Amino acid sequence: xxxxxxxxxxxxxxxxxxxxxxxxxxxxxxxxxxxxxxxxxxxxxxxxxxxxxxxxxxxxxxxxxxxxxxxxxxxxxxxxxxxxxxxxxxxxxxxxxxxxxxxxxxxxxxxxxxxxxxxxxxxxxxxxxxxxxxxxxxxxxxxxxxxxxxxxxxxxxxxxxxxxxxxxxxxxxxxxxxxxxxxxxxxxxxxxxxxxxxxxxxxxxxxxxxxxxxxxxxxxxxxxxxxxxxxxxxxxxxxxxxxxxxxxxxxxxxxxxxxxxxxxxxxxxxxxxxxxxxxxxxxxxxxxxxxxxxxxxxxxxxxxxxxxxxxxxxxxxxxxxxxxxxxxxxxxxxxxxxxxxxxx
Numbered sequence: 001x002x003x004x005x006x007x008x009x010x011x012x013x014x015x016x017x018x019x020x021x022x023x024x025x026x027x028x029x030x031x032x033x034x035x036x037x038x039x040x041x042x043x044x045x046x047x048x049x050x051x052x053x054x055x056x057x058x059x060x061x062x063x064x065x066x067x068x069x070x071x072x073x074x075x076x077x078x079x080x081x082x083x084x085x086x087x088x089x090x091x092x093x094x095x096x097x098x099x100x101x102x103x104x105x106x107x108x109x110x111x112x113x114x115x116x117x118x119x120x121x122x123x124x125x126x127x128x129x130x131x132x133x134x135x136x137x138x139x140x141x142x143x144x145x146x147x148x149x150x151x152x153x154x155x156x157x158x159x160x161x162x163x164x165x166x167x168x169x170x171x172x173x174x175x176x177x178x179x180x181x182x183x184x185x186x187x188x189x190x191x192x193x194x195x196x197x198x199x200x201x202x203x204x205x206x207x208x209x210x211x212x213x214x215x216x217x218x219x220x221x222x223x224x225x226x227x228x229x230x231x232x233x234x235x236x237x238x239x240x241x242x243x244x245x246x247x248x249x250x251x252x253x254x255x256x257x258x259x260x261x262x263x264x265x266x267x268x269x270x271x272x273x274x275x276x277x278x279x280x281x282x283x284x285x286x287x288x289x290x291x292x293x294x295x296x297x298x299x300x301x302x303x304x305x306x307x308x309x310x311x312x313x314x315x316x317x318x319x320x321x322x323x324x325x326x327x328x329x330x331x332x333x334x335x336x337x338x339x340x341x342x343x344x
Contacts, residue, residue: 001293002026002148002245002330003321005114006187006223007124009242012139012254013107016040020064022055024246025113027331030100031055032109035062040109041075044098048079054097073097106130107137107256108242113223114326122187125221129229129238135258140272142253142279145287148224148245149294149318151253154286155226155241156218156310158193177307188221189313195230220314222321236260239275248292248330253279294318 010023011032020033022045031045031054043064045055052068059065063080065072072081079095101112106127112118129135144151154160162175182191195214217229224244230237238258243251257275295301296315304312321327 001327003223003318003326004328005116005121005326007103007110007112007118007121008224008244009106009108009254010111010244011109012141012256013040013104013109014139016109018059020055020057020059022053023244025111026245026328027247029053029055030111031064032102033059033064035059035075040102040104042100042102042111043073043077046097047071048095048097049082071095075099106240107139108254122222125188125225127227127240129240129258130256132258132260134260135236135238136260136263136268138257138259138268138271138275140255140257140275142255142276142283144251144253144279144283145249146251146283146289147248147292147294148243148251149296150286150289150292151243151251152220152224152226153294153311153314154282155228155243156220156314157308158191158216158218158310159307160282160285179306180309182309182313184313187317188219189310189317190217190219191310191313192217195232218310220310220317222317234260245330297322 008025010025010030011021015021016032016034018034020031023030023032029045031043033041033043033055035041041062041064043054045053047054047066047068049066049069049071052066054064054066054073057065057067060072063072063074065081070081070083071079074080077097077099079091079097082089082091082095085091101118103110103124105124107130110124112121114121130137158180159175159177177193180191180193182189193216195216214233215231217227217231219227219229221227224242226241226243228239228241236259239255240258241253241255243253246252255275257271259271291301294315296318
């Protein structure tokens with residue numbers, strides 16, 4: 001199952017340049033390209049002629065040309081040229097591929113997925129961090145062998161750090177989570193907690209010195225955005241994650257990590273590697289969770305505690321969508337990922 005009638009963040013804007021790009025969302029292959037004005041166009045990634053991937057073709061003007069036999073499609077998805085046909089031969093009415101509403105915001109490409117008017121859909125949530133000139137942004141990605149609801153629950157889970165990351169961040173001797181409050185809006189939830197990470201060294205140890213005011217913010221926004229903000233006095237480390245549901249067993253996290261310190265370009269590579277390492281540590285447990293999908297309709301399958309308040313709030317949002325009929329089946333068209341050569 002997957003959510004519908006929302007705007008999904010599906011790719012980092014800077015990943016789409018002159019060449020088309022293919023993505024998969026809920027088992028459906030989609031071709032992205034930029035027109036002459038630089039605007040993103042999203043079409044079904046399958047030429048109606050012989051089924052080849054349009055994303056392997058190239059852009060001509062505002063159109064995309066299939067690499068197999070040169071059929072060309074305009075931004076409205078209509079075929080406008082069949083090279084093998086002579087002049088005056090009409091293009092078949094079936095020469096049409098699916099189109100998707102798309103927009104760019106916060107350095108990401110957002111695609112609308114659903115069966116209602118996009119104007120009536122929940123808006124893209126606000127993230128003012130992307131407009132803050134004091135923050136340096138580093139992008140990365142990670143592929144999980146897990147359902148996207150489990151991935152999102154993990155990233156807003158505030159009590160697993162002391163165990164899953166015990167070698168890098170956590171100390172299980174300080175695992176107690178004091179009661180905290182979760183605030184809610186129509187399609188999102190947020191909580192702020194004190195930081196209780198002890199295994200910090202070097203510069204981080206100084207930043208998190210005892211007299212520093214420290215806190216962490218967890219935010220989840222439907223359909224696929226989670227946000228973790230770390231604050232050490234005036235030092236900020238914010239992580240924005242778009243969990244893209246590829247199939248029931250594969251999720252790709254496209255993330256942006258923003259910091260207002262050590263803003264040197266040569267630090268970016270290490271920042272990216274650290275992000276990938278932490279997510280890979282999480283995946284060891286997340287991919288084993290049963291049932292496959294978050295049991296938001298049957299809480300008895302988990303023994304949730306007060307420390308799980310963020311997860312409980314997320315599940316309430318999922319249930320709200322279910323009651324509105326905003327869920328759909330997701331075909332299992334992608335195999336489990338066995339290599340992580342693309343992670344990072």
